[in-house]
Amino acid sequence: MTVMKKVLVVGASGYLGRYVVNEFKERGYHVRALVRNPEQIKTPGTNGEPAVYNIADEIVTGDVTSPESLKGLCEGIDIVFSSFCPAASDSKRNNFDLYHLANRKILDQAVVAKVSRFIYVSVFNEDKISDLSLTRFHEQFVADLEASGLSWAVIRPNGYFSDMERFFAMARTGHMFMVGQGDKKMNPVHGADIAQVCADAVNGDCRKIVVGGPDIYTFREIMEMAFLACGKTPWITSFPLWLAEGALMGIKLFNRNIADLMSFAVEAVKSDHVAPAYGRRHLQNFFAELAIALK
Numbered sequence: 001m002t003v004m005k006k007v008l009v010v011g012a013s014g015y016l017g018r019y020v021v022n023e024f025k026e027r028g029y030h031v032r033a034l035v036r037n038p039e040q041i042k043t044p045g046t047n048g049e050p051a052v053y054n055i056a057d058e059i060v061t062g063d064v065t066s067p068e069s070l071k072g073l074c075e076g077i078d079i080v081f082s083s084f085c086p087a088a089s090d091s092k093r094n095n096f097d098l099y100h101l102a103n104r105k106i107l108d109q110a111v112v113a114k115v116s117r118f119i120y121v122s123v124f125n126e127d128k129i130s131d132l133s134l135t136r137f138h139e140q141f142v143a144d145l146e147a148s149g150l151s152w153a154v155i156r157p158n159g160y161f162s163d164m165e166r167f168f169a170m171a172r173t174g175h176m177f178m179v180g181q182g183d184k185k186m187n188p189v190h191g192a193d194i195a196q197v198c199a200d201a202v203n204g205d206c207r208k209i210v211v212g213g214p215d216i217y218t219f220r221e222i223m224e225m226a227f228l229a230c231g232k233t234p235w236i237t238s239f240p241l242w243l244a245e246g247a248l249m250g251i252k253l254f255n256r257n258i259a260d261l262m263s264f265a266v267e268a269v270k271s272d273h274v275a276p277a278y279g280r281r282h283l284q285n286f287f288a289e290l291a292i293a294l295k
């Protein structure tokens, strides 16, 4: 008799986490999902990610910053997957030390439970955006994971389709601002395609896996595609990089969250961000689905 392997998904209510719950379940795993609010996963996410309430085998309600709610989280677990990310709207988000400690607590539990693999999602091109608080938070944990003695895999995805939704939302207003000329390239990737890579990562050597989508676009092409999906004529106003960088310096003094978001956007347009291609889902179809959902 084959014993069903158990996977814990931390971040199971998020864009990627939901696809990962789905993917592991389809591959025959027993899935334990950690969520803050089970009600949230009863319906699909805003970018089409699945409702997983009836897909997960076990739902644990907990908050990573509340150790009491995490008791026994890794008991009986073979594989831990984490796409945990402090929400931008979370008032505690600036306190990355708190979240680092929380992540450590889960890692400590995984070590005690002797899990066979810990899969963690960080960011792509971490060296180019090493100044961002979120990058430092992720990379601190990656270092902890490498030193833990556990078998691990770190996934480094390019921009998610859920992030490209911002372009779609702006296109709906009929106008978009763009930093620079929009000529740099990237290959965004669908959550379901990343989830397959994550589930494939349970086996093999400890490794870092860089993941992009199947199509490479310039930023301007992505914007134009978003306008077309909305049925609007592209109207894009570009402003120079030096202006964005100057504004960024000022904003850094007042609001770290907005500064992080802007730094990311500014960094993104400075160079190409093309990762090894995985998957088969296309951004054009994603935008078309968003447009249909509005009707």
Ligand SMILES: NC(=O)c1ccc[n+]([C@@H]2O[C@H](COP(=O)([O-])OP(=O)(O)OC[C@H]3O[C@@H](n4cnc5c(N)ncnc54)[C@H](OP(=O)(O)O)[C@@H]3O)[C@@H](O)[C@H]2O)c1
Binding pocket: 010, 011, 012, 013, 014, 015, 016, 017, 035, 036, 037, 040, 062, 063, 064, 065, 083, 084, 085, 086, 087, 121, 122, 123, 124, 134, 156, 157, 158, 159, 160, 161, 162, 163
């Ligand atoms: N978006 C991108 O383009 C991109 C690209 C590369 C890498 N990444 C990385 O990929 C990871 C996943 O991204 P995503 O877009 O799937 O993120 P997401 O949708 O924001 O999901 C984050 C998950 O973390 C959970 N969470 C936040 N605070 C929590 C807490 N205190 N206790 C328990 N759970 C908590 C969220 O729960 P709630 O639903 O309750 O908030 C959610 O399930 C992130 O680490 C991100 O940095 C993202």
